[in-house]
Amino acid sequence: MLRLIAARALLLLAAACAAAPPPLSSLDGDLRALAAKVRGDVGIYVRDLQSGEEWALAADEPFPTASLIKVPILGALLARVDRGELDYHQQLTWTKDRLYPGEDLLGSFADGQRVELSKVAMLMITTSDNSASLWCQELAGTGTAINRWLADQGLTTTRVNSRTPGREAEQKQFGWGVTTPREMCELLVRARDGALGSRAMGEELQRCLARIYWDAEALSVLPPSVHTLSKQGAVDRSRSEVVLVHAPRGDYVFCVITRNQADTSWKSDNEGFVLLRAVSARLWQHFAPEWPYEPPAGRERF
Numbered sequence: 001m002l003r004l005i006a007a008r009a010l011l012l013l014a015a016a017c018a019a020a021p022p023p024l025s026s027l028d029g030d031l032r033a034l035a036a037k038v039r040g041d042v043g044i045y046v047r048d049l050q051s052g053e054e055w056a057l058a059a060d061e062p063f064p065t066a067s068l069i070k071v072p073i074l075g076a077l078l079a080r081v082d083r084g085e086l087d088y089h090q091q092l093t094w095t096k097d098r099l100y101p102g103e104d105l106l107g108s109f110a111d112g113q114r115v116e117l118s119k120v121a122m123l124m125i126t127t128s129d130n131s132a133s134l135w136c137q138e139l140a141g142t143g144t145a146i147n148r149w150l151a152d153q154g155l156t157t158t159r160v161n162s163r164t165p166g167r168e169a170e171q172k173q174f175g176w177g178v179t180t181p182r183e184m185c186e187l188l189v190r191a192r193d194g195a196l197g198s199r200a201m202g203e204e205l206q207r208c209l210a211r212i213y214w215d216a217e218a219l220s221v222l223p224p225s226v227h228t229l230s231k232q233g234a235v236d237r238s239r240s241e242v243v244l245v246h247a248p249r250g251d252y253v254f255c256v257i258t259r260n261q262a263d264t265s266w267k268s269d270n271e272g273f274v275l276l277r278a279v280s281a282r283l284w285q286h287f288a289p290e291w292p293y294e295p296p297a298g299r300e301r302f
Contacts, residue, residue, distance in 0.1 A: 020050070020051065020249075021048070021249065021286055021287050021289070022286070023053065024046060024048060024053050024054065024055040024286075025055070026286075027046075027055060027282065027283075027286055028055070030282055031044060031046075031055065031057065031279065031282065032057065034275055034278045034279055034282070035057060035275065037271060037274070037275065038258055038261065038263075038271045038272060038275050039261065039262035039263060039271060040237070040258050040259060040260040040261035040262055040263075040271075040272075041058065041061075041063075041258065041259045041260050042057065042058065042256070042257075042258050042275065043057060043058040043059055043061055043063050043180065043181040043255075043256070043257045043258075043259075044056070044057040044058070044059065044181060044254070044255070044256050044279060045057075045059035045180075045181035045182045045184075045185050045254065045255050046252065046253070046254040046283060047185060047189070047252065047253050047254070048250070048252050048287070049189065049192075049244075049250060049251040049252055049253060050249070050250035050251070050252075056181075056182065058181075059180060059181045059182040059255075060157075060180050060182055061180060062157055062174065062178050062179070062180060063174075063178070063179060063180065063181065063238070063240070063257040063258075063259050064174040064175045064176075064177070064178065064233075064235065064238045064240075064257075064259055065158075065174070065175070065176060065177035065178060065179045065184075065233055065240070066175065066176065066177075066233030066234055066235045066238055066240055067128045067130075067133075067176075067231065067232060067233035067234070068177070068179060068184055068231055068232075068233040068240050068242060068257075069133075069160060069176050069177030069179070069233075070124050070125060070128065070133050070136075070231060071125075071184070071187050071188070071209070071231050071242070072146055072149070072150055072158060072160070072177075072187065073124065073133060073136050073137050073140055073146055073160070074121060074124065074125055074136070074205060074208060074209075075149065075153075075187065075191070075196055075205060076140040076141065076145060076146040076149040076150075077121060077136050077139060077140040078121075078197065078201045078204055078205055079140075079149055079196070079197050079201065080139070080140060080141065081201070082197045082198050082200070082201040086117065086139065087117070088117055088118050088121075088204075089116055089117065089118055090116070090117050091114045091115070091116060091117075092114070092115055092116070092117055092120060092135075093112060093113070093114055093115075094106065094109045094110075094111070094112070094113045094114075094115055095111055095112065096111045098131055098134070098135055099131055100130040100131040100134055102130055102131075104123075104127075104129040104130055104131040104132065105123055105127055105129055105132075106120070106123055106129050106131040106132045106135075107131055117139070120132045120135055120136060120139075121136055121208060122208065122211065124136050125208045125209060125211070125212070125231065126208075126211045126212060126213050127213045127214075128213075128214060128231075128232065134162075134163070137160065137162075137163065142163065142164065143159075143160035143161070143162065143163055143164030143167065144164055144165065146160045147159045147160055147164065147167075153187075153190070153196065155183045155186065155187070156183075157178060157179060157180045157183055158177070158178065158179040158180070158183045158184070158187070159177060159178055159179075160176070160177050161174060161175065161176060161177055161178060162175070162176040162177070175235060175238075179257075181242075181255040181256065181257050182255075184242040184255045184257075185242060185244075185253045185254065185255045187242075188209065188229050188230075188242055188243075188244040188253055189244065189253055190202075191205040191206055191209065191229065192206060192229065192244060192251070206229055209229040209230060209231060209244075210227065210228065210229055212228075212230050212231070212232070214232045216268065216273075217232065217239075217241055217273050217276040217277050217280070218230065218232075218241045218243050218256070218276045218277060218279070218280035219243070219280075220277060220295055220299065221277050221280050221281040221284065221293070221295055222245065222280060222284055222293065223291065223293045226245060226246065226247065227246040228243055228244065228245050228246065229243070229244040230242060230243040230244070233257075234272075236261075236264040237258075237259065237260055237261045237264055238257065238258050238259050238260075238261060238272070239256075239257075239258050239261065239270065239272025239273055239275070239276060240255070240256065240257040240258065240272075240276075241255070241256055241276045241280075242254070242255040243255075243280065245283075245284070245287070247284075247287045247288050248288055248290070248291055249287060249288060250287075252283065252287050254279065254280070254283055256275060256276055256279050258271075258272045258275065268300065
């Protein structure tokens with residue numbers, strides 16, 4: 001009898017794991033309520049990568065990228081490596097004239113210090129180093145070449161503005177780059193699927209996006225055992241994050257971007273940061289109800 005009960009329990013567990021989540025439309029009220037708490041404009045895009053079902057709020061409107069632009073910079077850079085135009089392990093020479101004001105790790109290097117291209121790319125994505133990012137933008141062929149690569153991918157809105165001739169008006173409006181929540185998700189999905197170039201390029205892109213230092217928002221409310229691809233962005237009046245989650249039931253991807261935020265503070269209770277965490281937590285509950293997760297007490301100290 002005990003064996004029969006155990007077998008039935010295992011079957012029920014397997015059935016629960018295999019069951020499809022409720023439709024994304026069931027999240028409509030919750031996600032809209034979370035977005036309404038932000039004094040500013042909010043764009044959200046969610047896709048169930050098993051079923052293809054989508055949920056969107058202003059997902060095709062243009063938003064500032066902030067550091068999200070580093071994903072297409074990386075894509076175009078790796079495309080050059082893929083074509084044999086760059087050596088991913090070539091030695092570069094850092095010079096202080098490349099320093100972008102801020103707290104970049106690259107800025108602590110001695111003038112004339114040698115550094116491998118792959119490490120500069122790592123700093124761009126992992127720590128979101130701006131000096132490294134501008135260097136990678138140049139090595140990728142400048143914003144003009146990156147925008148051409150984006151157009152070749154069929155992305156019509158995502159573009160580099162900074163240091164790109166002809167994009168001065170867009171830079172004044174959006175800053176470094178412009179994108180939509182849907183297109184940012186599409187970039188991560190194509191990276192996962194190896195659809196941005198060769199399989200080797202796609203896997204390297206995924207490895208880069210899986211090594212993220214800035215994990216205090218959307219990633220902080222996911223179990224640390226869950227594998228993710230992600231990138232984060234933040235400027236005074238905008239907060240953003242794009243995340244592809246390898247959940248137990250199947251992958252899902254989402255992007256949240258704000259613009260014109262009234263709250264320009266930089267503490268964890270910033271309305272944009274709160275939104276990133278809240279949307280991520282609600283989506284995990286939706287896609288992985290059998291694996292509830294609550295960040296532990298004291299998490300804020302880290």
